[in-house]
Amino acid sequence: MEPAASRDIGTEALPPSDQWSTAPVVAAPVCRFENFLGAERAGTLLEYAISRQADFNAGTVLDPLSGQVSHKGRSSLVLPVTSAVFSAHLADCLPLVQEVLGHRAALTQTRTVLTAHGEGGHYGMHTDASRVRDVATAVSAVYYLHREPRGFEGGRLRLYDTVLHEGGARPAESYRTIEPEHDTIVFFPASAYHEVVPSTCPSGLFADSRFTLTTWISGSGSGPATAPPAAPFTIWPWMARAAERTRPLADAARDHDGARPIGLPPADPATRLTLTAPRTIPRPLSGRPPPR
Numbered sequence: 003m004e005p006a007a008s009r010d011i012g013t014e015a016l017p018p019s020d021q022w023s024t025a026p027v028v029a030a031p032v033c034r035f036e037n038f039l040g041a042e043r044a045g046t047l048l049e050y051a052i053s054r055q056a057d058f059n060a061g062t063v064l065d066p067l068s069g070q071v072s073h074k075g076r077s078s079l080v081l082p083v084t085s086a087v088f089s090a091h092l093a094d095c096l097p098l099v100q101e102v103l104g105h106r107a108a109l110t111q112t113r114t115v116l117t118a119h120g121e122g123g124h125y126g127m128h129t130d131a132s133r134v135r136d137v138a139t140a141v142s143a144v145y146y147l148h149r150e151p152r153g154f155e156g157g158r159l160r161l162y163d164t165v166l167h168e169g170g171a172r173p174a175e176s177y178r179t180i181e182p183e184h185d186t187i188v189f190f191p192a193s194a195y196h197e198v199v200p201s202t203c204p205s206g207l208f209a210d211s212r213f214t215l216t217t218w219i220s221g222s223g224s225g226p227a228t229a230p231p232a233a234p235f236t237i238w239p240w241m242a243r244a245a246e247r248t249r250p251l252a253d254a255a256r257d258h259d260g261a262r263p264i265g266l267p268p269a270d271p272a273t274r275l276t277l278t279a280p281r282t283i284p285r286p287l288s289g290r291p292p293p294r
């Protein structure tokens with residue numbers, strides 16, 4: 003068949019204008035891994051989370067202006083934890099994650115909680131500014147666990163885009179959806195506005211909840227990451243700008259859910275992940291695929 007002839011869209015259909023929106027809507031950078039810990043470790047960790055049911059407490063939020071801790075807009079169960087092994091896994095993949103996210107600052111410490119979302123579980127739109135030393139450079143990581151078949155519905159993570167407008171920034175109405183799939187982990191800027199949409203859990207069993215190991219990874223807190231003048235565009239300082247009103251005015255001595263900071267070990271040269279350069283596929287001169 004002949005290709006269709008190209009048509010001109012005339013000024014009747016598209017009149018000229020000197021006015022158009024100059025506010026770009028930019029997606030939050032995300033790096034996600036599937037089969038992160040592998041079936042055996044993920045299964046053991048899930049059993050561990052289920053076995054600690056009695057130790058979970060209702061998760062809290064922090065009002066950035068008043069410093070008040072409440073349950074407003076959130077229904078999640080939380081258990082603060084530390085794990086040297088999980089931190090070592092994080093440390094090994096962080097250089098690659100930082101490359102993918104376009105993240106430039108050093109990261110030195112983590113705070114971690116186990117969470118469970120069951121029937122009616124949700125976590126309203128927020129940033130993770132109350133969890134980290136410097137929201138402009140911190141990274142959030144959420145590792146998901148659940149029984150198979152999945153005993154809950156909903157509970158997706160929404161990561162909002164950022165609108166850049168007249169030197170300022172704000173969360174957009176559009177977002178990217180992350181499915182909370184077993185043994186997957188997602189990394190994103192702690193300054194990104196995000197929310198957990200409501201989950202249902204028809205069995206009502208704690209074991210059927212949507213579990214996470216949620217970690218906030220901080221740098222030294224040396225102020226916003228400012229790019230040198232002619233550096234390529236980076237979304238990080240803009241997202242930090244949008245998150246400004248969620249940054250607590252007073253530094254809290256303790257995390258509002260009791261998560262304890264622990265140092266991030268250096269990446270292990272034997273197990274650290276690296277991004278291998280994309281392979282170039284030789285193109286046959288004739289245009290035909292090469293013989294197998």
Ligand SMILES: O=C(O)CCC(=O)C(=O)O
Pocket residue numbers: 117125130144158159182196197198214216
């Ligand atoms: O559970 C999730 O998907 C996100 C959790 C979260 O945003 C948080 O704990 O700060």
Ligand SMILES: [Fe+2]
Pocket residue numbers: 128129130142196
């Ligand atoms: Fe969060």
